[in-house]
Amino acid sequence: MRYLPKSPADREAMLKAIGARSIDDLFAPIPAEYRLSRDLKVPRQMAESEIVDWFKQRSQENGIEYASFLGAGAYMHYRPVIIDSLISRGEFLTAYTPYQAEISQGTLQAIFEFQTMICELTDMEVANASMYDGSTAAAEAAMMAVRVTGRSSVVVAKSLHPEYREVLATYAHHQGMPLASAGFTDTGRLDLKQLEKAIGPDTACVLIQSPNFFGTIEDVAAMAEIAHKNGSLLVVSIAEAVSLGIVEPPRDADIVAMEAQSFGVPVGFGGPYCGVIATKEKFVRQMPGRLAGQTTDRNGKRGFVLTLATREQHIRREKATSNICTNQALVALMVNIFMTVYGKVGLKELAKQNLAKAAYATDQFGKHARVLFTGAPRFNEFVVQTSEDPYVINSRLLGHKIVGGLPLKKFYPELGNAALWCCTEMTTRTSIDTAVGMLAESEAEEPRGDHAVEEVVR
Amino acid sequence: MKHPTPKATRHVNQNEGLIFEKSSAGKAAWKLPPLDVPEVDTAKLLGNAERKDLGVMPEVSEIEIIRHFTRLSTWNYAIDLGMYPLGSCTMKYNPRVNEVVARLEGIANGHPYQPEKISQGALRIIKTLSDCLIEITGMDAITLQPAAGAHGELTGLLIARAYHESKGNPRKKVLIPDSAHGTNPATAAMVGYAVENLKSNSRGMVEVSALEAQMNDDVAALMLTNPNTLGVFEQEIHKIAQILHAKGGLLYMDGANMNALVGKVRPGDFGVDVMHLNLHKTFSTPHGGGGPGSGPVAVKCALEPFLPTPVVITKNDGTLGFDYNRPQSVGRVRSFYGNFGMFVRALAYILANGPDGLRQTTEDAVLNANYIRKGLEDVYDLPYSTPSMHEVVFSDKLQAKKGVRTMDIAKRLIDYGFHPYTTAFPLIVPGALMIEPTESEDKAEMDLFVDAMKSIAQEVEEDPQTVLDAPLTTRVSRLDETAAARKPILRWKPQTS
Numbered sequence: 037m038r039y040l041p042k043s044p045a046d047r048e049a050m051l052k053a054i055g056a057r058s059i060d061d062l063f064a065p066i067p068a069e070y071r072l073s074r075d076l077k078v079p080r081q082m083a084e085s086e087i088v089d090w091f092k093q094r095s096q097e098n099g100i101e102y103a104s105f106l107g108a109g110a111y112m113h114y115r116p117v118i119i120d121s122l123i124s125r126g127e128f129l130t131a132y133t134p135y136q137a138e139i140s141q142g143t144l145q146a147i148f149e150f151q152t153m154i155c156e157l158t159d160m161e162v163a164n165a166s167m168y169d170g171s172t173a174a175a176e177a178a179m180m181a182v183r184v185t186g187r188s189s190v191v192v193a194k195s196l197h198p199e200y201r202e203v204l205a206t207y208a209h210h211q212g213m214p215l216a217s218a219g220f221t222d223t224g225r226l227d228l229k230q231l232e233k234a235i236g237p238d239t240a241c242v243l244i245q246s247p248n249f250f251g252t253i254e255d256v257a258a259m260a261e262i263a264h265k266n267g268s269l270l271v272v273s274i275a276e277a278v279s280l281g282i283v284e285p286p287r288d289a290d291i292v293a294m295e296a297q298s299f300g301v302p303v304g305f306g307g308p309y310c311g312v313i314a315t316k317e318k319f320v321r322q323m324p325g326r327l328a329g330q331t332t333d334r335n336g337k338r339g340f341v342l343t344l345a346t347r348e349q350h351i352r353r354e355k356a357t358s359n360i361c362t363n364q365a366l367v368a369l370m371v372n373i374f375m376t377v378y379g380k381v382g383l384k385e386l387a388k389q390n391l392a393k394a395a396y397a398t399d400q401f402g403k404h405a406r407v408l409f410t411g412a413p414r415f416n417e418f419v420v421q422t423s424e425d426p427y428v429i430n431s432r433l434l435g436h437k438i439v440g441g442l443p444l445k446k447f448y449p450e451l452g453n454a455a456l457w458c459c460t461e462m463t464t465r466t467s468i469d470t471a472v473g474m475l476a477e478s479e480a481e482e483p484r485g486d487h488a489v490e491e492v493v494r
Numbered sequence: 495m496k497h498p499t500p501k502a503t504r505h506v507n508q509n510e511g512l513i514f515e516k517s518s519a520g521k522a523a524w525k526l527p528p529l530d531v532p533e534v535d536t537a538k539l540l541g542n543a544e545r546k547d548l549g550v551m552p553e554v555s556e557i558e559i560i561r562h563f564t565r566l567s568t569w570n571y572a573i574d575l576g577m578y579p580l581g582s583c584t585m586k587y588n589p590r591v592n593e594v595v596a597r598l599e600g601i602a603n604g605h606p607y608q609p610e611k612i613s614q615g616a617l618r619i620i621k622t623l624s625d626c627l628i629e630i631t632g633m634d635a636i637t638l639q640p641a642a643g644a645h646g647e648l649t650g651l652l653i654a655r656a657y658h659e660s661k662g663n664p665r666k667k668v669l670i671p672d673s674a675h676g677t678n679p680a681t682a683a684m685v686g687y688a689v690e691n692l693k694s695n696s697r698g699m700v701e702v703s704a705l706e707a708q709m710n711d712d713v714a715a716l717m718l719t720n721p722n723t724l725g726v727f728e729q730e731i732h733k734i735a736q737i738l739h740a741k742g743g744l745l746y747m748d749g750a751n752m753n754a755l756v757g758k759v760r761p762g763d764f765g766v767d768v769m770h771l772n773l774h775k776t777f778s779t780p781h782g783g784g785g786p787g788s789g790p791v792a793v794k795c796a797l798e799p800f801l802p803t804p805v806v807i808t809k810n811d812g813t814l815g816f817d818y819n820r821p822q823s824v825g826r827v828r829s830f831y832g833n834f835g836m837f838v839r840a841l842a843y844i845l846a847n848g849p850d851g852l853r854q855t856t857e858d859a860v861l862n863a864n865y866i867r868k869g870l871e872d873v874y875d876l877p878y879s880t881p882s883m884h885e886v887v888f889s890d891k892l893q894a895k896k897g898v899r900t901m902d903i904a905k906r907l908i909d910y911g912f913h914p915y916t917t918a919f920p921l922i923v924p925g926a927l928m929i930e931p932t933e934s935e936d937k938a939e940m941d942l943f944v945d946a947m948k949s950i951a952q953e954v955e956e957d958p959q960t961v962l963d964a965p966l967t968t969r970v971s972r973l974d975e976t977a978a979a980r981k982p983i984l985r986w987k988p989q990t991s
Contacts, residue, residue: 037851039587040858041936046856049933050865059857063758065727065881070718070764075758078626080846084591090845094619095600106605107831116524118560120597126574127567130588133784134570136914137975138905138968141781142566149513154987156549162984168641168787171829189989199829206802206825209657212685253543282536284545293957304596305616306830307641308786319981326784330986331978339970343978349644349680350919352831354689359680360773362642366782376513376559380551383523388536389529393538412834413540434609442607465530476709 103467104439107458115219144340147328150372164325166368170295171203177293189214195248196317198447224252224409241269251417260288281387300374310367324358337480342434390416404476410461426455501911510565517552581916581928584775592839606830617814623841632762633792639832646770646789647681652824658801665714698878700725719748723920725885734764752776755882757853777840788836858933870943888926907966910946
C-alpha cells in the first residue's frame with residue numbers, strides 16, 4: 037500500500053522488538069468472536085490514475101459548463117487562484133488545531149487577521165475563528181442569545197433561509213427554546229407588525245437574514261429598535277457575504293451569524309463552507325467556538341494563542357457554550373485570503389458588479405414576468421413569478437445548458453409559480469438574455485395543459 | 495544546549511507583520527472584467543442601505559499576499575514535516591490525489607440545488623462512500639450530514655432521543671465514562687440529557703458491575719469511545735451492550751479511535767447501535783489547522799427512520815435522488831448535505847487502500863503504538879498496563895518529581911523536531927502523555943522519537959531548567975496565555991496617534 041512507509045522486514049523487526057510473535061497478538065484484546073476474518077466488501081485497491089479516472093467520470097455526470105442562476109445560500113463567485121496555491125501548502129493543510137502555539141503561529145496569526153476583517157466588515161467588535169456553516173452559526177447564535185438574556189424563546193423571520201430555519205428547529209427542539217415566526221410584506225421585508233405581535237417578555241432574540249432569502253435588504257435599524265425596546269437581542273444572519281462590500285453592515289445587531297462561502301469557497305455541492313459568529317465585546321464570554329488572541333512571549337515578542345478556552349467543551353464539558361471542537365479552519369483561511377485579495381476597494385467594486393448584473397436581469401425578466409418584492413432594495417437575488425410552473429421552464433432551460441432559478445414552491449407555496457434567481461459577477465449578459473428570451477417565449481404562449489412535469493429541481 | 499537536537503526543524507525567524515501593517519491606499523491584488531451590463535447608480539438602488547466605507551480592510555498586491563501567507567505557513571508544524579503524534583487526533587498522511595479529485599470541475603463547482611439530473615456524479619459519490627462506511631462499521635444505514643465529530647455526536651444523540659421518544663419515553667440521562675472526550679458531555683447537555691459519570695476500573699476500562707448498578711430505565715444511552723482514550727479496547731464490550739439493551743438503552747460509540755479497528759473488527763458486530771466517524775481522523779481528510787471535518791453517523795436499522803433529512807435513495811429508474819419525506823426524522827442538522835468535499839477525499843482514500851490496504855493500515859497503526867510503548871515504558875510511567883491498540887498513554891509521574899510536567903516535556907519535544915503528543919488528557923491520568931503515531935510513521939522516524947523522549951527524560955534528571963524553558967528553537971518562546979485571557983485582544987486596531 038503506497039501510503040504505508042514500512043517494509044515487511046521493518047514490521048518483522050518491530051514485532052520482535054515488542055516481543056510479539058505476529059500482528060495477531062496485538063489484536064488479542066478484541067474478543068475473538070468479533071474479529072473480522074474476511075476482507076471488507078469495499079472496492080479493490082486502485083492505482084492513483086484509476087482514482088482520478090473514477091472521479092473524472094463522476095465529475096462529468098455532475099454536469100459541467102452550465103450557466104447557473106442558483107444562489108439561495110451557495111454563491112458562485114470567482115475564486116482567485118492564489119487561494120488554492122496558498123492553502124495547499126502542507127504547513128496549513130496538514131496541521132492540527134493550533135493548541136501548541138509556538139509551532140502554530142502561522143495558523144494563529146491568520147485566524148487573528150480573519151477575526152479582524154470579519155469584525156471590520158460586519159461592524160462588530162469580536163468574531164470567532166469559524167463555525168460549521170451559516171445554518172449552524174445562526175442556530176448557535178440564537179442559543180447564545182438565550183444565555184445572554186436568560187430568556188428562552190426566539191422569533192424567526194420567515195425570510196430566513198428555509199434550511200437555516202430547519203436546522204434551528206432541530207437544535208431548538210431539546211433546548212426548551214420555543215420558536216415563533218414573523219412573515220414578510222409585499223416588499224419582501226419582514227412584517228414589522230407581525231414582529232411586534234410575535235415578540236414577548238420571553239423573547240431572547242429576533243433572528244433575521246439580510247439580504248434575506250429573497251435577496252431583499254432588511255431595515256435592520258427598525259428591527260433592532262423593536263427588539264431592543266423589548267429587551268431582546270437582534271441576531272442578523274448573512275448568507276451572501278459579498279453584499280457587505282456595498283450594503284451597510286448590520287451595526288444595530290447584537291450578534292451577526294454569517295456564512296462566508298461567497299468569499300472564495302467553492303460551491304462544492306454544499307460544503308465545506310465557513311460559518312462565523314461576530315458580536316459585541318460584552319457578549320464574548322457567551323460566544324461559542326474558538327478565538328485567537330494576541331499576547332507576548334517570554335521575551336516580549338508579539339504572538340498569538342487560542343484564548344478564552346474556559347467557554348469550551350474540553351474545559352467546561354457539559355457546561356460549555358457549545359460542543360463545537362473541529363471547525364472550518366482551512367475554509368476560513370480561504371475566506372481570509374479572498375478578503376485580503378479584494379480588500380477595501382475590490383470588495384466594493386465586486387459587490388457593485390453583482391448589484392449591476394442583478395439589476396439588469398431584474399429589468400429584463402420584469403418585461404415578461406412579474407418580479408416580486410420590488411418595494412425595497414435588494415442585492416444580487418430576486419424572485420420571478422411566472423404563469424408557467426418554474427420546474428417546466430427550468431426543464432427547458434436545462435436543455436440549453438442553463439440552470440434556472442430555484443423554484444420556491446417547496447419552501448413558500450403561497451408564492452405560487454415563483455423562483456429565486458441569482459446573478460453574480462460570473463453571470464454573463466448573454467446567459468441572462470438567453471434565459472429571459474426562453475422565459476418570455478413560454479410566458480407568451482397559452483398556458484399548457486397539466487402534462488407530466490419532469491421534476492428537474494428538488 | 496547539552497544535548498543534540500538531531501531533527502530540529504528550522505522555523506523561518508524573520509518577522510512577518512500583520513497584513514494590515516503592509517496595507518496602503520492604491521495597492522490592489524484584484525482586477526474585475528469590464529461590466530457587460532449597464533452601470534448602476536448604487537445610491538439610487540440602495541438608498542440609505544448603501545455602504546460607503548470598508549474601514550481598515552487591507553490594500554495589498556498579489557506578491558505581498560503570497561509572501562505573507564507563505565511566511566506564516568513556515569511558522570507552523572505539519573504532518574508533512576514530521577511525526578505529529580497527537581493522541582486521539584489521528585494525524586495521518588493526507589494523500590494529495592484527494593486534493594486533486596476534490597477540485598475537478600463538476601465536483602468543486604456543483605451547486606447543491608442543481609437538478610438531480612445533473613447531480614448524479616455527486617450523488618454517486620455520497621452513495622458509494624455511504625456503502626463503504628456501512629460495510630466498514632457493520633451498521634445498517636448512515637447520514638453524512640454532520641460537519642465534524644462533535645456535530646456527529648449531536649446528531650447521534652438526537653437520533654437516540656427520537657428513538658426513545660417514539661417508544662413513549664425520551665429518558666433522562668446519558669452515561670459517560672470519566673475517560674471520555676469533553677465533547678461527549680457537552681453534546682449530551684445540548685440534547686437535553688443529564689450526564690452521569692461512569693468510573694473506569696483499574697485496567698482503564700468500564701467497570702461492568704458499576705454499569706450494571708447505574709443502568710436503569712432513565713438511561714437513554716451510554717456514550718463509549720472504543721478503543722477508549724487510553725487506547726484500550728473495551729474487552730467486555732459484549733457485556734456492556736447486553737446490560738444496556740436489557741434495559742432498553744442504546745450503545746453509542748464515539749468513533750474517534752476507529753483507526754484501531756478498520757478491517758479488523760466492526761462496531762456493528764459488537765453491539766453498537768449508533769456511532770459517528772471522523773473522516774478527518776480515520777479517513778485521511780486534512781485537518782487544515784482545525785477543520786473542516788466531517789462526522790457521519792451510522793445506525794442500526796431500528797434507528798434508520800430518525801436519520802436527518804434528506805437521505806440519498808435509488809429511485810425506480812435506477813438514478814439517485816434525495817428523499818425528503820421522512821416523517822420520523824430528527825430534522826436537519828446542517829444546510830445542504832454536509833461537508834461534501836470531505837466525502838470526496840475520504841472515498842479517494844478508501845479506493846486507494848482497498849480491503850487489504852485498510853487492514854494493513856490498522857495493523858501498522860497498532861504496531862507503531864506498541865513499538866513506542868515498548869521503547870518508552872522503562873523511562874516514563876505507564877499508569878495502565880492493559881494492552882494498547884493504536885495509542886499509548888504515559889504519565890509524567892517520574893518527571894514531576896523534578897518539577898517537570900507533561901506540558902514541559904511536550905514543549906521540549908518541539909526542539910527535537912516533533913509535534914508534541916496530546917497533553918493532560920484523558921483526565922483520569924494526571925499529567926498524561928497521550929501518544930498516537932498512526933500508521934504513517936516509518937521505523938526510523940519512531941526510533942528518533944523514542945530517542946528524543948529518552949533524551950528529554952535524561953535532561954529532566956540532569957538539567958530540568960532546559961526543559962522548563964523549552965521550546966528554544968521556535969519563532970516565539972512560551973506565550974503568556976493568562977494575559978491573553980485576562981485582557982483579550984481579539985482583533986487588530988490601527989494605532990491612534
